[in-house]
Amino acid sequence: MRDLPARLRELLLETGYTLDGVRERLGTVAATALAREETTPALRATRDGDPLGTLIRLWWLGAPVEAPDWLPVDPLVEAGLLAVQDGLVSAKVHLQPWETGGYVVSDRKVRPGDPALREDHVVGAGGASANLAQLVSRRPAGRVLDLGTGCGVQVLHLAERAREIVATDVNRRALRMARLSWALSGIDGVDARQGSLFEPVEGERFDLVVSNPPFVISPRGRFTYRESGFEADGFCHDLVRLAPRFLSQGGTCQLLANWLHVEGEDWRDRVGGWLAGTGCDGWVVQRDVQDPAEYAELWLRDAAEQGTPRYRELYDDWLGWFEAMKVTGIGFGWITLHDSGSLDPVVRVEELGQRVELPVGGYVDEVLASVGVAHRLSDEELLGARLVLAEGVVEERTGPPGAEDPSRIVLRQTRGLCRTARVGTVEAALAGVCDGDYPLGPLLAAIAELTDQDAVDLRVRAPEALRPLIAEGFFHISTA
Known part of the structure; x- marks a missing residue:
């Protein structure tokens, strides 16, 4: 009995009872129906009686099958994994291949019309x-x-x-x-x-x-x-x-x-x-x-x-x-x-x-x-930091056609958590120039001069506006 898991694993792999093997055998229609707990298309796709179809019916769909001579039925019955009645074999557990290449054992899937669950029911992976x-x-x-x-x-x-x-x-x-x-x-x-x-x-x-x-x-x-x-x-x-x-x-x-x-x-x-x-x-x-x-x-x-x-x-x-x-x-x-x-x-x-x-x-x-980082950096440390625009951030501008200034500027992440942030012209300008070469302070001074803003006032306001953008991953602090 000690080597039964190893024997069963070898049989499952040889038969092609893997996640890819099951998906290929069922096809899109049956697999999609199964996600809705509709088993009829899957039963039709596995009715030929071949080893893979038999294992899908037995372990995944929970349907009884005729006892195949290539399956170690007696040891599996003794282990409590199978039951035999009137010449038909049925699974007492749900055994499914998983995306890691391994297998997950649980109680059988519960479907409409099944008996009530036991209190210590073991749910499968989902x-x-x-x-x-x-x-x-x-x-x-x-x-x-x-x-x-x-x-x-x-x-x-x-x-x-x-x-x-x-x-x-x-x-x-x-x-x-x-x-x-x-x-x-x-x-x-x-x-x-x-x-x-x-x-x-x-x-x-x-x-x-x-x-x-x-x-x-x-x-x-x-x-x-x-x-x-x-x-x-x-x-x-x-x-x-x-x-x-x-x-x-x-x-x-x-x-x-x-x-x-x-x-x-x-x-x-x-x-x-x-x-x-x-x-x-x-x-x-x-x-x-x-x-x-x-x-x-x-x-x-x-x-x-x-x-x-x-x-x-x-x-x-x-x-x-x-x-x-x-x-x-x-x-x-x-x-x-x-x-x-x-x-x-x-x-x-x-x-x-x-x-x-x-x-x-x-x-x-x-x-x-x-x-x-966004929370712990002081204002002075932030102004001395070299910011880098995160990979995959794009800018979207919205406004009337021909308008000199947009009415809305949005930074959008195309990677990671895919957040969006509405920003002002200063933050948008920084997004265009922050590549880690220069500290934030001199960049703000240059932006102030180009936009005719007060440089001191901009230095005071910028940290508060930038902290959320750093916390949300639009900008990173360069460590180079």
């Missing part, structure tokens, strides 16, 4: 998992903690750049499936521990902490994979407040979270308050907001409860609970904490609804550095 993987810094790390590992998917992304990985989860079944995910992906040496929040790693420190936690905000904790049982958004609050105690000097914590929008309260103050006093630099990004009804519908569908006898009752209960707390919306996004060692930590809270360049982890360290 959009949130991919979202976090895209966010996490690409820097090599020593000790890494995957808090709330679930089916173990984040470890697949971290394995190549981490010296040591500790993975925790409150759900014992999740850890069993995570271990199988890692074994099927050729990853060993992961230290898996059971427990809630940071209890399993008390007293330890890590260079990187990542978490796709049970952030769903609901009246009661029904499923361990998505709900903590904490009041409202208290779990994410506690996770953020506790994380700095477990970061090494220079360490980073990156996680996904939900937070409440409450009547009469700015959500930025709410979430920013979580980070205040942690001693870490922080970056919070809201990527999406749902109203209470949308949110309840989403998670009722997630548990396949739409259309069941209890659906209306559960829906009404959820909305009543939100109403009692005066909730107007629920935000979703990223939270990053960085132990920069500064005695003057800075927290930036913003909303980014636009498409961004992926992976964010490829430049997230630059984002954090820009926020810190």
